[in-house]
Amino acid sequence: MKKTNVIVFGIDSLRRDFMSGYGYHHLTTPHMDKIASEGVLFENHFSPSIPTTPAYASMLTGMDCFGTDVVALRHEGPMGNHVKTLAEVLGENGYNTTCVGFSNNPSSRGFQNYLDYEAWMPDESGRCPKAENLNDVAIPELKRLNDEDEPFFLFLRHMDPHSPYLPPRPFERIFYDGNEKDPSNHTMESVYNFKPHADFFKSWIPEGVTDKNYVEAQYEGAIAYMDACIQNIFATVEDLGIEEETLIVLTSDHGETLYEHDCYFDHHGMYDNCLVVPLIMKFPGKLPEGKRITDTTVIQDVMPTILEVMGIQTDTNYNGRSLLHFVNGNELPQVSEFYITECTWMRKHGWRTPEWKLIQALEPDFHFKPEIELYNLVKDPEENHNVAEREPEVVALLQKRMEDYIARREAETGRINPMYTNTNYHGLGTGPMKSSQEAYDHLYLGSITNARRLQSK
Structure with a gap:
């Protein structure tokens, strides 16, 4: 068989x-x-x-x-x-x-x-x-x-x-x-x-x-x-x-x-x-x-x-x-929080819990969004209301949880967090964007043909 x-x-x-x-x-x-x-x-x-x-x-x-x-x-x-x-x-x-x-x-x-x-x-x-x-x-x-x-x-x-x-x-x-x-x-x-x-x-x-x-x-x-x-x-x-x-x-x-x-x-x-x-x-x-x-x-x-x-x-x-x-009905340790990353057209990382979502930009993005975003996933599941300025203690707590996790994983792997090293994620060879306006002016997708070419790489 x-x-x-x-x-x-x-x-x-x-x-x-x-x-x-x-x-x-x-x-x-x-x-x-x-x-x-x-x-x-x-x-x-x-x-x-x-x-x-x-x-x-x-x-x-x-x-x-x-x-x-x-x-x-x-x-x-x-x-x-x-x-x-x-x-x-x-x-x-x-x-x-x-x-x-x-x-x-x-x-x-x-x-x-x-x-x-x-x-x-x-x-x-x-x-x-x-x-x-x-x-x-x-x-x-x-x-x-x-x-x-x-x-x-x-x-x-x-x-x-x-x-x-x-x-x-x-x-x-x-x-x-x-x-x-x-x-x-x-x-x-x-x-x-x-x-x-x-x-x-x-x-x-x-x-x-x-x-x-x-x-x-x-x-x-x-x-x-x-x-x-x-x-x-x-x-x-x-x-x-x-x-x-x-x-x-x-x-x-x-x-x-x-x-x-x-x-x-x-x-x-x-x-x-x-x-x-x-x-x-x-x-x-x-x-x-x-x-x-x-x-x-x-x-x-x-x-x-x-x-x-x-x-x-x-x-x-x-x-x-x-x-x-x-x-099979057995228990596993619960996943209560986890590290999140995004490196497509923007370079950001963050921390998600059942109640909170922290998003922190590693360089300015082409949507002119703030460097720090915080969402209460219970009260605002669609993430429409950034409460970072109203909840600085929560921001600090989640940043500490994220930074501790990064340090632990860097120690376990012996490598630097790849989010810190992938500064050419956009393929332009220019390093991190200095401003949202620079990102807006230079990050260009183009046509279907160009999108297919980018995806194939």
């Missing part, structure tokens, strides 16, 4: 609060919801290090950002050889490994095969069928892997919730029935006036769109479209007769900002809309059905959990924990 196969859906930019299985008011993810009903859903799962590269690094190594030494989107140099990726560990244990949609990135190191698909550029209809493009390469590869004698690890990086949001018809309007070009609607003016990203937005948002709800509906539609296409993969697993021997993992690298906090249609910033991600696991006969875990979990827990479910042991001390203890 074969060892356990594993398929990981590492969906880019998927907010858990936009999934119907997590309580969203629109039916966006019925097929993934069904998988959750047949497995385990983690209700409070977080990705502490934004954006893509550090998040996947933690997901696929079981380490935090100190363990991976990766914090920036445009990470310079390889990810350290002091850590092994999930692909490397499984490869050493006789697995065939394939990665779809995530080549040329240090966080996806160690796969035997890399397959790419078009996930950025629209077709002649002006839309991009990202998930169907993925299926076109992933499903034949799934069948090929199944035909081999060895077990397999298939990693799928879906890009539909990542801007540009370009779901094909009819998904672009299943959650919107308004007039997206209403001249009396001015909600898109601030988007088009944000110089660093305005040209990127105009390269994929249809000309004349004035309603921000239309663009948000594209995000919803992209999720629903992707969910429908993912069902095709679930059906293939069923048709191949390998449901009972295949672990399914559905998760994301980070969330997305739509119209919140002036960080339009992107995922920079450390507000909870970027930190909240789904985690769903299904393995018939090995994991319970319909179980929901309310304890806080973090992205570096994914790899240790997968390895324990699969019965594979290593001599690595992971920063993450196997979540099987929760699944």
